[in-house]
Amino acid sequence: MNQKHILKRPLDHTVSRRSFLKWNAVIGGTAVLAGMGLKMGRLVTLAAPSAPPTATEGQWVTAACWHNCGGRCLLKAYVVDGVVQRLKTDDTHPDSPDFPQQRACQRGRANRMQVLGPDRLKYPMKRAHWTPGGGDKSLRGRDTWLRISWDEALNLVAGEIKRIKESYGNGAILGEVNAGMERTLALYGGYATSWGSTSWGTWPDVGPAMAGPYGDSYSNTGNDRLRLRQSKLIIVWGANPAWTSGGNPAYNYLQAKKAGAKFIFIDPFYNESAQVLADEWIPIRPATDIALLLGMAYVMITEDSKTNPLIDWDFLNRCTVGFDKDHMPAGADPKANFRDYVLGTYDGKPKDPRWASEICGVLPEKIHELAIEYATTHPTTIINGGTTTRVHRAEDTAQAFMTLACMAGNIGLPGAGVGLSVHNRGGNAGPSLVTSGGTGVQALKNNIDIRLNQNELWDAVLSGHYTAGKGDSRKVDIRMVYYDARSTLNQKPGATKGIRAHREKLEFVVAQAYALTTQAKFADIILPVTTPWEKEGGFLTGNREILIFYSKVTEPLFEARDDLWIAKEIGKRLGVDVAQIDPISDKQKIFNQLMGAKVMKPDGSGMETLVTITDSDIKEWGVQGKPQPGRISVADFKARGVYQVERKPGDRLGFTEFEKFRQDPAAAPRETPSKKIEIHCKTLADKITAYGWTVKSPLPVYQRIEEGYEDTFYDWDNKVKGDYPLQMYTIHYRRRAHSNFDNVSWLREAFHQPVIMNPTDAEARGIQDGEVVKVSSRHGTVLRPVYLTNRMMPGVVTLGEGAWIELDEATGYDTAGNTNILNGGIPTGQGHAGWNSCNVEVEKYYGTQLADHKWPQRIL
C-alpha cells in the first residue's frame, strides 16, 4: 500500500459496493451506533465525502417533500446506482420575484437524513411485555422491543382487531387512520374517530357562518401575492411566516415591503419575520387579541365624523348586518348590535382603550394610534396566523377581526383583506391555478358515528364518556388505537392524559411509522412503512401557482412496506373485500391524476387541460387512458418535476377576496340568511352553542376564557398572581413540520428547542440564559433550555410544538418539551385546540440536560 492509499483509506467508504447498493445510502453517525452497541457496519458514515468516485453518471429525480410544514417546494435527489448522494432544489427556471423558484427550506434540505437516517425503522417490532389483551400496559413507552416477521405482525394485529370487535364492538376501535387503514376498518364495520379544528383555530366555523363559504376561507384569504404589493399597510397579527410557511411566503412579503407597504407586527414575540419586515412591533399578551380589536372599534366608533371618517358606512350599510340598531338582521333584538355593545350602552361597560389595555397589555395611546391608522389607511391587509384563534372560545376573536375590517372598509379591495393567511398559501390567496386530477379512488363510508373531540379524546378513553352535542353526553368504550399516519398522541392537547390512557386502559395499540415516533414508542406492535421517496410517485400541491410531480427515489428500505400493502394484508386476514381497499394500481392512480390535471387559462376565464397524453404514454405506463392535448408532455413534467404558472404584475390571475361582493352585493350575494356579511351572526351563535361546551353570543364579545390572562391571577381585582403566573403560547418550530423531522440530527443541531422568555421574568426566578428550566402547567411538566431575550414580552413564554415526547420516568417530566404535555385539552367553542391559552410557571432546574442533538437517536 503506498502512502497515497494510506491517506485515502479513511476517505473511502468501508462498505463493499454490493452491500452499499443493497442497503442504499443509509446515513448516520457511527459513533451513535457504536454507543448503542449495534453492529451495523453497512451504514455509511457521514464524515466521509459524498460517495466513492464512480464512473456512472447519476440522475436527478424529483423527490417528494411531503410534510405538513406550511410550504411546498421542489426537491431533487441526485441518485447514482440507486444511492441518493445529495439534494438540490428548484433550478428549473431563472429566479425572479415575479416568477420565483420554489426553493426548499432547511427541513426539505434535511430530508435525506430523515429518509435514510440511521433511525429508520427496519423491521416489524413487538413490545416485549405485550400479549394479546394488553400484557403489562404500564410498560408502554418504556418497554424493550422484539423483532418479529411481517406475517406474525400482521396476524397479531388482525387477531386483536377481530377480538376487540367481537368482544366490544367496532366502537371500541379508535382509528387514527388516513393512509389506508381507514378503508380496511370501514369495510370491517367501522371505527371511532377523533375530530376538531387545529391549525386554523376558530376560523372554519366563523368565516362561513359570517360571510358564507368563501374561496379558501379556512386557511387563506385576502389577496394573491402580486395584489398584496398594492397594500399600503400590512398588519401581521399573530403570524410568523418565516417559521410557519416554508418556501416563498416570507419572500413574497418582502416584495410587498419593497413595493412600499408599511408592516406592523402584533405579537407577544418580536419574531423572525418581524426582524426583516417590521416597521413597528406592538407586543400583545396571548389570547387577548379580542380586547385590542374591541378597543380599536371603540376609537373608530367614538371618533368617526363626517370630517374625520373612520368608519366605512357605505360598506357597512351595503354589505353587512348587525353593526348598529338600524341594520339588524331579521328577528334580532335591535339592542344586540355591535356598536352599542362596544359603547357599553346597555351593559354599562364601554370597551374603550383603557379597558382593553388592562387585558391585552397594549398602551391605550397605542390602541388609539393603531385604530386611527387602520381606519384611515386603505388598502390595509391584516395577515392572521392561526395563533390568535387557537385560543379557548376564540370564535369571538375571529368574528371581531372580520367586523373591524368591515368597519374600516379594509375588505374586498385589492390590497385589503382580513383573516387567515397561512401555510403554503400564506400571502398568496386565490383559487389554485393548477391542480391535479383525482386518483379515481372513492372514499368508503365509516358506519360508526362515535366522534371524539380532540380535547376530550383521552378523557373519553379513560372515563368512558364523551360530548356529542349540547346536553348530549354519551358512553364510549375504547379498547384499541390504530395509528397509521396520524400523530395523535404527540400532537393533540392533553398528552399527559393520553399517556395514562395508553398505560392504564388500552388493550392494544398499533402504529405504522418510519421512525420511532411517540405513537410508535407507545405502541405494542410497530409496522415499518415506506416514505414517499420509496413509493411509485405522486403529486403535491402547494401555493396556487404550482403542481409538483414526484417520482420514486429509492427502493423500500429494509423491510418497510407501503401503507396500502399493510391495509390490504390486514384486510385479507379480517376477511374483508380486499379489492375495495386499493382498487386502482399505483401507476393508474398517478396517470388518472395526470389526465385530470388542469391549469388556469391565461385570461383567467377557466381551467384547461394541463398534460398532453399520447398513445405511447399510455402504452409505456401500461395504464388505461385517452390521449389528450395539453401544455406539457408527461415526460417533460416528470423530468421537470413541477409545473409553475408564470405570473406577471397586472395579469388576469390576481385575486382579492370579496371583491365582486363589495362591488355589487346584490349581484354576488353571500350565502347567509341576510345575503350579507353578518356581524350579528345567529348562525354562528347557534352552531357554536350546539357543540355543547360553551354558549356563544351572536356578537363578537369579550369573555373571560379558560387559562387566559386573567387566570394567571389568583385575585384579578387586586392583581395577585396565582400558581401559574405566566402565559404560554405554542409556535410552529423551525426544526420540524409539526412532529415530522424532530428526530433529524442536522435540524436538532441547528435548532435547540428553547423555551423563550423575557429576562425580567427570568431574573425574578434566578434563571440564567441557556440554562435548563422546568416549565409546569396545571396539566404537566417539561424541561427545556431557556432563551432569554427582550424580543419576548414580559409575562409570556413560548415553546415550539411537535417535539417527540421523551419522558423521564423517574420524575414524569417530558425532557423534550412537548407542548401538549403542558396543554390540558379544554373543549370550548367548536372543539378547536386552545393551545395558545395556557398558564404556566417556569422554575430554575438544578439538574443538567444535554442538547437534543447529543441525545442517542431512537434506533431499534
Next chain:
Amino acid sequence: MNVREWALVAFTILAQMSVGAFVVLGLVHAWAMQRYSPDKADQLSDRALLAIGPTLALGLLASLFHLGNPLFAYRAVFNLASSWLSREIALGSTFALLGALFAFLQWRKIGSFELRNVVALLAATVGLVLVYAMARVYMLPTQPAWNTWATPVSFFVTTFLLGTLAIGAAFVATYWWEWRGGRLQGSALAEMLRPVLRTLALAGIVLLGLEFVVAPLSVALMATGGAAASVGILTSQYGVMFALRLALVFLGAGVFGLWLYRTALRPGAETLLGRLAWTAFALVFVSEVLGRFLFYATHVKIGL
C-alpha cells in the same frame, strides 16, 4: 483539554527544557573547563548530555499526537516561507540532529575539541531560535492572549528555569551513579558538584524572580490587550490552578532553591543535596506543566 492539547503541553515543555538544559550544560561545561580541565568538565557533563536526547525525542514524539495524520508529520516543514509552525518543526528537528551529532562526537570524542565546540554552539543557537519560533507560533493576531511579548519571555523563562534545575538534578544523579559504582574516589565530581549546584540554585532564584514579574504582567497584558475573556476564564475557572502553579514554582525554585544554595556549601549531606535538587526540579516541572496547561486552556480566539 483533550489528548491533542496535552500533546502540545508535553512537546513545548520537553523541548524547551531540552534547549535550556543544553545551554546550561554548555555554560557549566565551559566554566568547568576553565576552572578545572576539559577532561574533568567532560566527566561532569557527559552523562547529563545523554539525558537530553531522550527528553527531546519524547517531546517530539508527543507532538505527533497533536496531528490528525501523524504518519505524514514530515509535511509540516513544507511551508517555511510563511508558517512559524513549519519553522518550529524544522528548527526542532535541526536542534535534535545537531544535538545528537554533538552528543555522538562528544561521546566518542571524535573530532577536535574546537570542532565539537562549534557544533555545540551551533546546536545551542538553533535551540534558542527554536524557543523563539515556538513562541511565534502562538503570536497570532487572532489570539490576543498569546499575541504579546509575554509569550516569548515566559517561554524563555521556562526554558532556562527548567533547564537549570534539570541540569542540577542530572548532576546529582550522575554523582549518585558514580558513588554507587564506587568510582567517586579520586574523581573531581565531588569537588565540582557543590559550587555548580550552588550557582544553579542561585540562577533558579533569579529566574524565579523573573517568572514572578512575567506571570502577573502577562495577565495584566491580556486584560488590556483584548484578551479580557481569557482573564475571565483564568480567574473564574482556573484561579486555584493559577495560584497553585505560582506556589509550586515559588516552593521549588525559591524555598528549595535557597535551601539547596545554603546546603551546597555544607560538608556532607549528600543525600539531602540530592533530595533538594530533585524536589526543586519536580516542583518547578509540575508548576510549568500547569502553567502551560493554563496557557492553552485560557486562550480565546478573536471572532467567531
Next chain:
Amino acid sequence: MSRQLAFHVNAAVCTGCKACQVACKDKNNLEVGRLFRRVYDVDGGGWVERNGFMEPNVFAYSLSISCMHCQSPLCLEVCPTGATFKRADGIVMVNKDVCIGCRYCEWACPYGARQFNEATGQSSKCDFCADLLDKGEQPACVATCPQRALEIGELSELQAKYGATSQVYPLPEADLTQPSIVITPHPAMLLANANTARVAKPGEV
C-alpha cells in the same frame, strides 16, 4: 487585477432559517458538529417605560457566515504543510493529499471557518462548492436561500453593487484577514442601541 470570488450576504432580509446551513451539510455530507456555514442570530435592545406601560425598543437580525475566502488568509499563512492554497479565482481550499491535521488553521481563522474532520484527521472547510461552480452551478447555500439573501460574484463587482461593508457584529475586524465578503447591513446594525447586540442562543452556532 487578480480574481477574487466573494459572497454577498444580505443581512437585511435574512430570517435565520438555516436552509443554507443544512443544504451545505447535505452537499458536503457533514456529520453533527461540523458546519461549513452557520447562521448567527443576534438580538439586543430592551424595554422602556411609558405611562406605566413597558414599550419595546428591541431588535434582531441574522447573519449567515461561511469561510470568507480572505484576501489575506491567516490560515493559509500559518498552514505548515502548504495544504491550504488559494485557487486562481480566490477560493481558499485545503488539499486533502497534503493536510496532516495539525489544526493550526483553526487557531488562526477568526471566522471559525476551519472545521476538523475527525474521520479523516484533516481540516475541512467551505470550498465555495467549487465542483458545482466548475459546472456552472451555484453553491448549495446560495441556490437554496428562500430569501435570496446570498449571492456570489467577483468581489470588486459585488462591492460596486452593494458597498464595501465587510465587518458587522459579531464579525471580527476585517483588517485581520481582509475577508472576501460584502454585507448589506440590517437596519438594526445602525441603530443607536446597536451596541447592546449579542449572539443569541450561542449553543446553536
